[in-house]
Amino acid sequence: MTHWDALSHVCGKTPYLDDLPFPANGLHVVPFDSPVAHGHVRALDIGAALAVPGVVAILTARDIPGENQIGGIIPDEPLLADHTVEFRGQPLALVVAESNAAATKAAGLIQAEIEALPVCTDPREAAARGDIIGRVRTFEMGDVSAGFASAKHVFSGRAEVGGQEHLYLETQATMAFPTMHDGVRIISSTQGPTAVQRTTARVLGLPMHAIEVEVTRLGGGFGGKEDQATPWAVMVALVAHRFKRPAKLVLDRLRDLRMTGKRHPYQADYQIGLDADLNIVAYQATFFQNAGAHADLSPAVLERTLFHCTNAYRVPNVKAVAMSCKTHVPPNTAFRGFGGPQGMFVMESALCHAAESLGIPTWQLQKKNLLRDGDVFAYGQTVSESQAQTCWDRLESDFQLAKRWQQVEQHNQTSNRYKRGLAVMPICFGISFTKTHMNQGSALLHVYTDGSVLVSTGAVEMGQGVVSKLRAVAASALGVPAERVKIEYTNTTRNANTSPSAASATADLNGKALDLACQRLIDRFRVLLVQDHGGKPQDYHFHEGKVTGPNGFEMTFDALALHAHFQRVSLSEQAFYSPHGLHFDLEKEKGHPFAYHVYGAALVETTLDSMLGTYSLDRVSVVHDLGRSLVPIVDQGQLEGGLVQGLGWMTCEEVAYDESGRLRSHALSTYKVPDLYAAPKEIELICLESNHSYAIRGSKAVGEPPLMYGIGGYFALRHAIRAQQKGPLAFHAPMTPERALLALHTPVREPAPQSVTNAP
Amino acid sequence: MPNPCRLMVNGEIWEGLVDPFETLLEVLRERLDLTGAKQGCSQGECGACTVLVDGNPVMACLMLALEAQNTQIETIESLATQELHPLQIAFVEKGAVQCGFCTPGMVLSAKALIDKNPHFQEQDVRAALAGNHCRCTGYTKIIDAVMSLSTGAKHG
Numbered sequence: 001m002t003h004w005d006a007l008s009h010v011c012g013k014t015p016y017l018d019d020l021p022f023p024a025n026g027l028h029v030v031p032f033d034s035p036v037a038h039g040h041v042r043a044l045d046i047g048a049a050l051a052v053p054g055v056v057a058i059l060t061a062r063d064i065p066g067e068n069q070i071g072g073i074i075p076d077e078p079l080l081a082d083h084t085v086e087f088r089g090q091p092l093a094l095v096v097a098e099s100n101a102a103a104t105k106a107a108g109l110i111q112a113e114i115e116a117l118p119v120c121t122d123p124r125e126a127a128a129r130g131d132i133i134g135r136v137r138t139f140e141m142g143d144v145s146a147g148f149a150s151a152k153h154v155f156s157g158r159a160e161v162g163g164q165e166h167l168y169l170e171t172q173a174t175m176a177f178p179t180m181h182d183g184v185r186i187i188s189s190t191q192g193p194t195a196v197q198r199t200t201a202r203v204l205g206l207p208m209h210a211i212e213v214e215v216t217r218l219g220g221g222f223g224g225k226e227d228q229a230t231p232w233a234v235m236v237a238l239v240a241h242r243f244k245r246p247a248k249l250v251l252d253r254l255r256d257l258r259m260t261g262k263r264h265p266y267q268a269d270y271q272i273g274l275d276a277d278l279n280i281v282a283y284q285a286t287f288f289q290n291a292g293a294h295a296d297l298s299p300a301v302l303e304r305t306l307f308h309c310t311n312a313y314r315v316p317n318v319k320a321v322a323m324s325c326k327t328h329v330p331p332n333t334a335f336r337g338f339g340g341p342q343g344m345f346v347m348e349s350a351l352c353h354a355a356e357s358l359g360i361p362t363w364q365l366q367k368k369n370l371l372r373d374g375d376v377f378a379y380g381q382t383v384s385e386s387q388a389q390t391c392w393d394r395l396e397s398d399f400q401l402a403k404r405w406q407q408v409e410q411h412n413q414t415s416n417r418y419k420r421g422l423a424v425m426p427i428c429f430g431i432s433f434t435k436t437h438m439n440q441g442s443a444l445l446h447v448y449t450d451g452s453v454l455v456s457t458g459a460v461e462m463g464q465g466v467v468s469k470l471r472a473v474a475a476s477a478l479g480v481p482a483e484r485v486k487i488e489y490t491n492t493t494r495n496a497n498t499s500p501s502a503a504s505a506t507a508d509l510n511g512k513a514l515d516l517a518c519q520r521l522i523d524r525f526r527v528l529l530v531q532d533h534g535g536k537p538q539d540y541h542f543h544e545g546k547v548t549g550p551n552g553f554e555m556t557f558d559a560l561a562l563h564a565h566f567q568r569v570s571l572s573e574q575a576f577y578s579p580h581g582l583h584f585d586l587e588k589e590k591g592h593p594f595a596y597h598v599y600g601a602a603l604v605e606t607t608l609d610s611m612l613g614t615y616s617l618d619r620v621s622v623v624h625d626l627g628r629s630l631v632p633i634v635d636q637g638q639l640e641g642g643l644v645q646g647l648g649w650m651t652c653e654e655v656a657y658d659e660s661g662r663l664r665s666h667a668l669s670t671y672k673v674p675d676l677y678a679a680p681k682e683i684e685l686i687c688l689e690s691n692h693s694y695a696i697r698g699s700k701a702v703g704e705p706p707l708m709y710g711i712g713g714y715f716a717l718r719h720a721i722r723a724q725q726k727g728p729l730a731f732h733a734p735m736t737p738e739r740a741l742l743a744l745h746t747p748v749r750e751p752a753p754q755s756v757t758n759a760p
Numbered sequence: 761m762p763n764p765c766r767l768m769v770n771g772e773i774w775e776g777l778v779d780p781f782e783t784l785l786e787v788l789r790e791r792l793d794l795t796g797a798k799q800g801c802s803q804g805e806c807g808a809c810t811v812l813v814d815g816n817p818v819m820a821c822l823m824l825a826l827e828a829q830n831t832q833i834e835t836i837e838s839l840a841t842q843e844l845h846p847l848q849i850a851f852v853e854k855g856a857v858q859c860g861f862c863t864p865g866m867v868l869s870a871k872a873l874i875d876k877n878p879h880f881q882e883q884d885v886r887a888a889l890a891g892n893h894c895r896c897t898g899y900t901k902i903i904d905a906v907m908s909l910s911t912g913a914k915h916g
Binding site: 002003005006007008009010011012013014015016018019166167168169170171217218219220222250252253462463464465633634636637640641642643644645667668669673674675676677679683 | 789795796797798799800801802803805806808835836837839840844847848851852853855857858859860861862863864867885886889890891892893894895896897898899900901903
């Protein structure tokens with residue numbers, strides 16, 4: 001089985017939002033955004049803009065009929081800024097025109113008079129001032145003080161990790177149409193149609209049932225369209241509702257880059273304690289998350305940083321503190337991994353610090369401390385069905401870790417200019433939304449009288465292949481060929497109150513609901529078959545488009561559908577699924593938030609040109625726990641794509657704001673995403689087959705976990721640098737060629753990591 | 761001031777009035793309704809708008825429509841008028857497609873390579889597709905798909 005949509009894609013026939021027909025009487029919307037990162041808005045001069053031929057109107061906060069509020073978790077973000085702006089790129093007004101060209105031209109003529117206020121882009125500085133969004137969170141287990149007191153070696157220092165631009169190739173895009181009874185129909189390139197519906201209803205002052213949201217598909221999302229597709233959709237809905245005409249907004253790339261949030265940059269302090277046998281006995285960390293100007297999803301992202309702050313390791317005494325720091329950059333948001341990768345990077349930094357100080361390979365420390373069944377995570381969940389050791393063992397045996405390490409070390413002794421580096425990155429990633437209530441999925445199943453099958457769920461297809469998986473589930477459950485199953489676009493009138501397609505959980509939650517719907521329909525068919533032909537329900541089997549039963553009974557699925565219809569048996573089914581047993585107590589910061597964990601390990605090898613700072617990623621070998629993959633080609637694609645995205649985050653992708661809060665990595669010319677040359681020369685995969693009943697038909701969630709293998713890229717490069725430079729070297733990702741060069745050839749000014757060896 | 765413009769697109773002549781600043785991409789997408797070429801960045805950086813002009817891959821967002829007169833323009837829509845091009849089959853079978861937004865450009869850049877040099881090697885594929893960004897696949901399966909059509913390679 002391949003990607004269901006692939007054939008349409010290769011023919012250029014797949015309609016993304018900007019490809020959909022748009023009526024000639026439609027209006028085009030371009031947002032005018034703040035040129036200042038922080039300030040009081042004194043005046044908005046729109047005279048010249050209004051005079052541009054084709055301009056219909058310019059809307060501001062005063063034109064909002066409902067509540068000027070789009071904050072999902074915390075209500076702290078206006079759709080259109082009114083008196084105060086808090087980041088460069090914050091929408092202040094909407095230019096509405098007969099053409100996109102006129103709207104764009106007019107937006108360039110608006111003059112904002114803004115009294116500038118001090119700008120803060122540094123999370124530690126914000127924290128020192130007490131500019132915290134939400135509350136400070138603390139995960140604690142055991143007794144860290146006692147743990148550190150008992151440690152033979154204690155190492156402490158700082159780590160810093162940068163943001164990441166999503167760079168979905170399709171920019172934010174949406175259109176809206178006025179409908180009967182004062183409603184609005186929105187088509188949005190969003191991962192969260194329900195969020196769009198709920199927020200539009202709030203801003204327009206309408207009940208949710210007046211707002212229909214449809215998602216055909218996304219040209220990439222990666223989290224960047226989970227919450228941040230919403231404002232644009234609300235804007236076109238506002239225009240369509242007010243002018244009773246269709247409205248469309250497609251952000252150009254430069255606006256998309258400067259107006260939307262990214263992966264959160266983090267700064268952190270860490271301290272790790274090891275006993276004489278190099279077991280981790282204590283770990284303490286404080287995370288300063290750069291949340292940006294508004295909450296967006298930052299508090300939830302922060303939580304996942306804490307959930308994954310000890311990665312795949314057994315740590316008996318933990319204290320991890322984290323806070324979302326308010327700064328004057330666009331609100332940072334969901335991005336594949338959702339805070340987990342940042343937590344893991346700091347843990348890996350601590351381990352690397354310890355290993356470098358002790359003069360041993362980091363992988364020996366990692367291996368020594370891998371999670372085992374019965375261990376407990378800092379948040380109280382007990383480890384079960386751990387694959388950490390299994391993955392590691394396969395990495396050692398099948399990919400010859402020790403031998404390759406030796407080869408690298410030998411190479412570095414004889415090569416002056418080219419230094420090689422190697423690092424291992426084990427991962428353990430929890431599957432479920434950490435907000436327990438979001439773990440729900442729904443499916444609507446119709447069989448038509450010709451036996452063809454139509455499925456609607458809350459899942460949004462964004463390239464991750466969820467429609468291919470759902471199709472496999474329905475075909476298998478109903479015993480019909482996959483060609484007989486169509487997965488319909490995602491629409492809030494067919495599936496209501498859905499969770500966004502996020503948290504790697506989409507296929508599990510919606511697939512399980514679909515499985516349930518199919519099973520109920522089969523049960524109903526069986527009752528009819530028993531009535532008509534006798535025997536017991538379980539005597540009837542559905543396979544290959546047929547039903548077979550006792551005494552050689554055979555009937556096609558198609559004929560059965562028509563027969564059931566004439567017998568006045570419903571051919572439709574709706575099902576709801578929520579995994580049981582999930583809970584989390586926010587007071588105690590303990591619970592059982594994850595249905596299961598996904599494990600794996602990657603070995604990353606790199607070659608660094610120590611004269612230029614440039615490097616290549618030579619080979620990445622991965623052992624990954626896929627479960628029993630429903631559609632292997634889709635899952636392999638997620639593994640490879642996630643890995644390369646993670647490597648990009650750790651190597652060439654550098655989000656840069658200057659002190660005035662202006663995005664300097666403002667375009668694809670100044671922000672480097674991996675191209676064919678930056679991608680690894682070789683990726684090899686071993687997929688383990690484990691099982692878990694919470695995974696859809698045993699096929700484990702695969703969207704986010706592989707991204708974190710990319711962290712190995714940073715540490716492989718660091719290993720290569722260490723072959724030449726033994727002095728202080730800050731833990732600071734991404735390791736761009738520029739940073740690598742500076743690390744190799746200039747003294748490091750950042751505070752050096754510290755280490756203490758306790759007296760015996 | 762609109763100028764008369766005559767383009768040869770996918771073997772058919774299109775004539776109309778275009779502004780001097782209108783790009784080939786805008787004319788293809790908005791006038792000819794050929795939406796296979798995508799607008800990803802409008803700066804010639806992402807490659808999603810790639811079309812073939814006289815057999816060479818060109819970023820249609822950087823070429824003015826008036827400049828494209830007297831050339832043969834091929835878009836993704838021309839590739840499967842009768843049956844699928846082997847590249848299209850290879851992209852599907854090798855799983856070289858995820859969200860699909862970069863795919864038309866990738867396929868056309870690869871076609872330009874294959875048409876010129878059927879004995880290409882992996883380094884030729886990297887060079888030919890280096891201007892096309894993909895944010896989903898990590899490129900491995902794209903290289904596999906194109907390499908499977910090389911007559912001079914053991915791969916695939």
